[in-house]
Amino acid sequence: MISAFANTWKIPELRDRILFTLALIVIVRLGVHITLPGVDATVIKEWLDSVAKKDATESGGMTALLTVFSGGGLTQAGVFALGIMPxxxxxIMVQLMTAIVPKFAKLAREDGxxxxxxxxxxxxxxxxxxxxGYFVAKSLTNPGSIPYMAGIEQIGRxxxxxxxxxxxxxxxxxxxxxTVxxxxIGDQMTEKGIGNGISIIITVNIISALPGALxxxxxxxxxxDPFRAIMMVVMIILLLIVxxxxxxxxxxxxxxAVQYAKRVVGRKQFGGQTQYLPLKVNYAGVMPIIFASAVLSLPPMMLQWFFPTSPWATKLYNExxxxxxxxxxxxxxGIFLFSYFWVAMMFQPSQISEDLKRNGxxxxxxxxxxxxxxxxxxxMTRLTFAGALFLALLFFLPALIGKLVGLPPGSLVLHFFGGTSLLIMxxxxxxxxxxxxxxxxQKHYDGFLRKGKLKGRYDRLADQSNSTPKTALVYLWLVIAVLIVLAITAYIYNTTHA
Incomplete structure (x- = not known):
């Protein structure tokens, strides 16, 4: 595996794609920390400094989810506050419409x-x-009511x-x-980088919270406490197992197993071999967790709007x-139900059966x-049950591990032991x-695993027509280097004049 990582730098096209992707990742992280116009950045800095001195393991639930997925953009009131979530x-809406609305389903099968x-x-x-964006701007005028900015009103400005x-x-x-x-940037990563640009942006935002959690x-x-030191070793072992x-x-x-009938065309024989139709256990992937998280984000807002003073509403809101x-x-x-819903929308056994029959x-x-x-x-129904059970267990896992080691259920530390973050990463x-x-x-090098293959391999990188020009790559890294130097200079200036 180590030799495989070394070989990636021996292929010029792949090296350029990796460097281009890394450059765009740097831009994404810089945009998170650029404060929105008209927002007092010194208030955010003082609040973050005061939070860092406290026990920061108490926030969780929807608060931790929003913080992790925005990559800190919401907390920093940055230009990329919404992230890629819109x-x-x-x-998700378009995929559901494609599965439900006949006009969209027909459009998906047409050329173009x-x-x-x-x-x-x-x-x-x-x-x-x-x-x-409107709701984010409105909430910034009253930041004390925002869960992910709790305590910022104590700054006094x-x-x-x-x-x-x-x-x-x-x-x-x-x-x-x-957001645009x-x-x-996600499209550029997909075309000229190493692919899956949107997913990489989400993953980078998730990983950015990992140092703080550590x-x-x-x-x-x-x-x-010696007992807590033992629990730390237990958590590391549990993390590897998870x-x-x-x-x-x-x-x-x-x-x-799918068997194809033999066909003789001229002097050539086609078919007669056995192929396999792979049905994934976790067919829905991370979508059920995203669905459930999106639905769970609505009740807190509704409770604040319609029942601001009710004790039961306040208790449910806090939970x-x-x-x-x-x-x-x-x-x-919600995850269990959405798993079946997603599979029912996206998996079409009648269409697969018809395609098999048409192709012999x-x-x-x-x-x-x-x-x-x-x-x-x-x-597929039986497989979905196993996949839904796994996703529900993965969602519950942070709370179970928190009970085991003594951390609060909504701790940011536990956020990397299950749920959406771990599955996406x-x-x-x-x-x-x-x-x-x-x-x-393709370039006749060994892969990461010499025995066996990574399932689901495909040749998206085979076409090199969209690779990044070397001159553009050099200019891009030059701009990033200038931005990094300016950021370090500003940080040193603010530190010495604090």
């Missing part, structure tokens, strides 16, 4: 239909970003000194522009925002047509490894 929401659907997705992203109409318009426009820029874990487990289990379930699939029992119960049930294929022991469709539906890392390994094998 585009993800729009993509995918390009039109992509264009519709971008328009919907703009609409979602406008609505969410307003976060927005002049919340005028012009400031509202400029802030919303800036937030929308930041991230969407464009510092919190170190401070919590090394306070002089990652291994997540990889195994993500890669697991049921192979359905949902802080990662209480109600948050995990509702989330687990059949499942041994099962008659073509409707019996094949019923067999595939029966098999594992999936994206495996996908990037598949693409890089495909490129290595």
């Amino acid at each position: 585009y993800i929401s729009a993509s 239909g995918r390009q039109k659907i992509t264009q519709y997705t971008r328009y919907i992203t703009l609409a979602i970003a406008l609505v969410q 307003p976060l927005v000194p002049d919340p005028s109409v012009a400031w509202f318009a400029l802030t919303v426009l800036t937030i929308v522009a930041g 820029l991230l969407m464009w 510092i919190q874990a170190w401070g919590y487990f090394t306070d002089g 990652i291994a289990g997540t990889i195994a379930i993500t890669q697991a699939q049921r192979k359905i 949902l925002v802080g990662g209480g029992m109600a948050y995990y119960i509702l989330g687990g049930v 294929g059949y499942i041994p022991g099962v008659r073509p047509g409707k019996p094949t469709s019923e067999f595939l539906d029966f098999t 594992v999936g994206v890392v495996l996908d990037v490894m598949r693409q890089v390994e495909t490129h290595l094998i």
